Structure formats: C-alpha cells, structure tokens
Amino acid sequence: MGPLASRRYVVERMDDPSLDPALHEGALVGLERINAVSATARALWGPLRRLSGGARLRILDLACGAGDVAIALRRRARRAGLPFEVAACDKSPRAIAHARARAVALGEEIELFACDVLGEGFPDGYDVYLCSLFLHHLHEGEAVELLRRMASGRALLASDLVRSRPGWWAARVGTRVLTRSPVVHADATASVEGAFTLTELRALADAAGIAGASIRPHWPFRMLLEWERR
Numbered sequence: 153m154g155p156l157a158s159r160r161y162v163v164e165r166m167d168d169p170s171l172d173p174a175l176h177e178g179a180l181v182g183l184e185r186i187n188a189v190s191a192t193a194r195a196l197w198g199p200l201r202r203l204s205g206g207a208r209l210r211i212l213d214l215a216c217g218a219g220d221v222a223i224a225l226r227r228r229a230r231r232a233g234l235p236f237e238v239a240a241c242d243k244s245p246r247a248i249a250h251a252r253a254r255a256v257a258l259g260e261e262i263e264l265f266a267c268d269v270l271g272e273g274f275p276d277g278y279d280v281y282l283c284s285l286f287l288h289h290l291h292e293g294e295a296v297e298l299l300r301r302m303a304s305g306r307a308l309l310a311s312d313l314v315r316s317r318p319g320w321w322a323a324r325v326g327t328r329v330l331t332r333s334p335v336v337h338a339d340a341t342a343s344v345e346g347a348f349t350l351t352e353l354r355a356l357a358d359a360a361g362i363a364g365a366s367i368r369p370h371w372p373f374r375m376l377l378e379w380e381r382r
Contacts, residue, residue, distance in 0.1 A: 156315055159352070160345040165335045167289060173246060175335050180218040180250050182331030183285075189330060192284050193224035195370050196309055199378050200225065201234070203280060203307050208235040212278040214269050214302070215286040216240035219251025219262070226260045239263035241275065270294055274301045282309040288347040292356065295348075299360035299377075307380040308362070311370075313347035319373030320344045326372075350375055 165171060166179055187193070203209065213222040222240035229236035242248050245266045255262045267275060270290075281302035287295050287310060302308040313319060323340040331337075348356065350367055357365045357377060365379035 156317055156320060156345065159315065159348065161291060162342050162346060164289065164339040164342055164346075166339050169244075171335070175333070176244075176246055177250065178331075178333040179335035179339075180247060182327070182333035182336040184218045184220040185330050186327065186336070187218075187220055187284070188224075189326075190372055190374065192311060192374075193221050193228065195311055195374070195376055196221070196282060196284070197225060197228050199307075199309055199376075200229075200236070200280065200282075201232070203380065204234055204236070206234065208237070209280055210237045210278045211239065211280045211282065212275060213238070213240040214281060214283040214298075215289070216242045216251060216264075217247050217285075219247070219254055219264060221284050222251070222262055223255055223258060223260050226262055227258070230260075237263075239265070239275075239278070241265050241267040241269065243268045243271075269301070270298060274304070276304065279306045280309065281305045281307075282311075284311045285313065285343070286310075287312045287353070287356075288343050295356050296359045299357060299362060303360065303362050303379065303381070305381075308377070310377040311374055312353075313344055314369060314373050314375050315344055315347040315349050315352075316373060319347075322373055344373075353377060 219240050222238050226238040248264050248266050252264045323344045327336050327340040362379045367377045369375050
C-alpha cells in the first residue's frame with residue numbers, strides 16, 4: 153500500500169472555521185451528491201430498521217454536515233410507516249443552516265442543532281447514535297472517545313471510509329466527476345489517507361469498550377461499525 157500503509161492525519165479544508173461561506177456551501181452540496189451516489193443512507197437504513205422492529209426510535213446523526221443523510225433516513229422511515237424521530241447536529245452553525253433549509257424545502261421534520269460533540273456536553277436521550285464520514289476527521293484518541301460516548305445509547309452506527317489505494321483513486325476520480333467544489337477535491341484524498349482500516353477500527357472499538365461490535369465493508373470502499381447494547 154506504499155504511503156497508505158499508515159494513517160496520515162491532516163486537518164481538512166472543510167474543518168477550517170474561516171473557510172469562505174460560498175466555498176463551504178459548495179462543498180456541502182458536493183458532499184450531498186457524493187453521499188447520494190454512495191448510498192450512505194441505504195447502508196444505515198437496514199440496521200436501523202432491524203433495531204426498530206417496527207417500534208419508535210430516537211436517532212441522532214452526529215456531525216451531520218449538510219444533513220442529507222438524516223433527511224434521507226427520515227424520508228425512508230415516513231414512507232415505511234416507522235415512527236422514527238430523527239435529529240442531527242454539527243459543530244458548524246453554517247452547516248446546520250444549510251441542513252435546516254434543505255429539510256424545510258423537502259417538508260421533513262427534523263430537529264437540527266449546533267453542537268461540538270467532543271468539546272461540549274454530549275446530547276443524551278437518544279436510542280441510536282450514528283455518524284457518517286466523521287471518524288477520519290479525528291485523532292485516534294478522539295475517535296475512541298466519540299465511540300465511547302455514542303455507546304451511551306441503545307445502539308450506535310458509524311460509517312466511514314476505508315484507507316486503501318483503490319479507495320484513494322476512487323476518491324480522486326469520483327469527486328471530480330460528481331462535484332466542482334475545490335474544497336471537496338482537495339479533501340477527498342486527504343480523507344482516505346486519514347481514514348482507518350477495518351483492523352484499526354476494531355482496535356478503536358475495543359479501546360472504547362464496545363468489544364463485539366460488528367465491522368464490515370460496504371460499497372464503495374467504506375465500512376460500517378454496528379453495536380447494540382445487550
């Protein structure tokens with residue numbers, strides 16, 4: 153794997169609070185398109201439906217970005233007649249404003265609020281905590297702490313990139329096909345370089361005290377961690 157044999161963590165442009173608002177908005181739109189093509193919500197939907205068994209679930213999407221995954225899950229639940237209450241939060245007020253406008257335009261009722269889930273009090277009272285494309289933004293210790301906090305609920309789901317050479321090339325080429333955002337183009341390969349492998353994610357889960365979690369690859373070049381309190 154050459155330089156991808158070990159993780160290379162960098163602060164991505166998307167995480168820069170001084171990022172130009174227009175560039176940030178363009179990146180959020182681009183990431184929405186990438187999540188749609190990658191079927192991110194579909195990968196999370198199956199486990200959520202199984203967890204529910206038809207019953208009510210309170211779900212919180214952490215570091216939701218554009219909010220598109222939370223909105224897609226809420227739409228699926230409504231169409232399936234499942235009583236899911238979906239909420240989402242992000243450190244960036246700008247991202248939350250974007251997500252709120254998107255939810256209103258689509259007529260979906262979702263609670264959206266700004267919150268730094270590692271730097272502030274962790275939101276409690278949810279059955280399921282989930283995150284998508286968030287773990288690779290964190291140092292190893294932060295990732296362990298996030299998983300530990302997410303395990304305060306009944307279940308957690310964490311979807312993220314797998315660090316690999318095919319995934320690196322897919323990110324480089326795919327983002328240039330799907331979006332014109334220079335921020336997404338710059339961050340795409342950095343995200344893969346900063347991602348974990350399945351083995352590394354297993355070690356993080358064990359360190360967080362959620363031994364026995366299920367970790368499996370899913371398309372495209374991603375992995376999903378599932379854990380449920382027994």
